Amino acid sequence: xxxxxxxxxxxxxxxxxxxxxxxxxxxxxxxxxxxxxxxxxxxxxxxxxxxxxxxxxxxxxxxxxxxxxxxxxxxxxxxxxxxxxxxxxxxxxxxxxxxxxxxxxxxxxxxxxxxxxxxxxxxxxxxxxxxxxxxxxxxxxxxxxxxxxxxxxxxxxxxxxxxxxxxxxxxxxxxxxxxxxxxxxxxxxxxxxxxxxxxxxxxxxxxxxxxxxxxxxxxxxxxxxxxxxxxxxxxxxxxxxxxxxxxxxxxxxxxxxxxxxxxxxxxxxxxxxxxxxxxxxxxxxxxxxxxxxxxxxxxxxxxxxxxxxxxxxxxxxxxxxxxxxxxxxxxxxxxxxxxxxxxxxxxxxxxxxxxxxxxxxxxxxxxxxxxxxx
Numbered sequence: 243x244x245x246x247x248x249x250x251x252x253x254x255x256x257x258x259x260x261x262x263x264x265x266x267x268x269x270x271x272x273x274x275x276x277x278x279x280x281x282x283x284x285x286x287x288x289x290x291x292x293x294x295x296x297x298x299x300x301x302x303x304x305x306x307x308x309x310x311x312x313x314x315x316x317x318x319x320x321x322x323x324x325x326x327x328x329x330x331x332x333x334x335x336x337x338x339x340x341x342x343x344x345x346x347x348x349x350x351x352x353x354x355x356x357x358x359x360x361x362x363x364x365x366x367x368x369x370x371x372x373x374x375x376x377x378x379x380x381x382x383x384x385x386x387x388x389x390x391x392x393x394x395x396x397x398x399x400x401x402x403x404x405x406x407x408x409x410x411x412x413x414x415x416x417x418x419x420x421x422x423x424x425x426x427x428x429x430x431x432x433x434x435x436x437x438x439x440x441x442x443x444x445x446x447x448x449x450x451x452x453x454x455x456x457x458x459x460x461x462x463x464x465x466x467x468x469x470x471x472x473x474x475x476x477x478x479x480x481x482x483x484x485x486x487x488x489x490x491x492x493x494x495x496x497x498x499x500x501x502x503x504x505x506x507x508x509x510x511x512x513x514x515x516x517x518x519x520x521x522x523x524x525x526x527x528x529x530x531x532x533x534x535x536x537x538x539x540x541x542x543x544x545x546x547x548x549x550x551x552x553x554x555x556x557x558x559x560x561x562x563x564x565x566x567x568x569x570x571x572x573x574x575x576x577x578x579x580x581x582x583x584x585x586x587x588x589x590x591x592x593x594x595x596x597x598x599x600x601x602x603x604x605x606x607x608x609x610x611x612x613x614x615x616x
Contacts, residue, residue, distance in 0.1 A: 263595075300317070407430075444477055
């Protein structure tokens, strides 16, 4: 198909270009393409790469940790309805038996390629975290990072763990990072680590920071903590932009400091796409009121938004749209080492493309692997 008359997000800016797809890939991007293929008129639309959420636990009442494959397929449809073409299914801190079961099902789902958003991997958030900054993770299932534990889960998943999260000050964490850094992205998460401990982990091979500011040592002028380490190094950094987890002024500041290293994530739980009420996350009760999800003690428990909604919020908060789109597409792809396949509108990459209304940013059409989804 040929997409013409729209403004295409190409190499960091919007340009009046035409895009041709062939099969599941992008064949050509040029100012003019005169061929007799199916034409989609993109007048008054923004043509952006498919949105990628590398940290999403759940939506539509289902959770990757407990859902069956049919329920996961319904989740994939919801993601695609919201402009997301690739997601990384995110786990919780659970017993090894539960993780084996859910990772096995997710690995099988990846092979099946369901209708809707593609599940491109697993984000192993937990159980290698700290008890002090556990957030909504269950303390009794937290364990130290070991190769034996990780490799068992990697095997049952079909080698689909794209991200493994850990507290950098845990016993054995640095050695673990050095061992696995070449096969998966190591993300620093849920930790009281000092600036120095975080930097040591980054130098050892950690390359991402999980939901910056949330569930980690804070930044002060004498103790920069994990936030300071993120600012002071070249790691990619997740940001939850629901307006609850982080103040808009802080979001604007982060984009000024690291415009090319932000990954917009939802960290969504099962209430995403649902009404307010009582839900569950990692075996713990979550209460949602006015879209805000918390545990009974008031601890924030994930979000109820999509990565697409986060992107729209970021634009509303005053971040340039070019930076917001890159943070929802190209940078997440780089964070999970899939930048040669997804995240950009360039020749040879998969034709994952979303058409947005140029004024409202409403999703108009979604193309996944060169096929029109909606």
